[in-house]
Amino acid sequence: MTTDSDTIFGKIIRGEAPAEKVFEDDDLIAIRDINPLAKVHLLVIPKTFIRDISQANESHKELLGKMMLVGAQLARDEGIENGGYRLTFNCGDDAGLLVPHLHLHVIGGQKLGAPA
């Protein structure tokens, strides 16, 4: 599956821009954030284009659940499951959303601040 997302994530999914991929299957890719906020900072991105979580609907329910399970598995793979980690969707300016293509942050590897 490819995407027509006109964002850096769309370019990465189509192989038009580089990224350090840590996971890929038919539905998702996961990459390292190029501006990590913690020792481990990954992004889980659906190949199908959804702008942000506010645009997700019933038809995306399984995909969203899979994003969480893949995020948790990647945390396990990165060795941060025991210490702890955070899975976060940002939506809109108040949350600091930068790229308008849905992505789940997987953040950990160190003590994190408050989630707000």
Add this chain to the structure above:
Amino acid sequence: MTTDSDTIFGKIIRGEAPAEKVFEDDDLIAIRDINPLAKVHLLVIPKTFIRDISQANESHKELLGKMMLVGAQLARDEGIENGGYRLTFNCGDDAGLLVPHLHLHVIGGQKLGAPA
């Protein structure tokens, strides 16, 4: 469905402890956080007991997706969709997990800090 969760969330689900509920169906409840980190701070909680996101498995995929969709709907209902909001699972000490019963934070209504 009830839960055998021996946490404050278990007590709230069973009606043994008070909370300001903003949503309830067969699978989930949502309440206002009693120590809000922002103007809007809700928690979406599955009635079935899952300790945290690291304990979720394939059988929970739809439930996790539903938690995201309900979180996004509640943000819409609270009038914070346009400004923006954050949906967050914390897992473990590094992320500041306090109650060992899975819960999704819905946080917004004001400019938020970094998610780490």
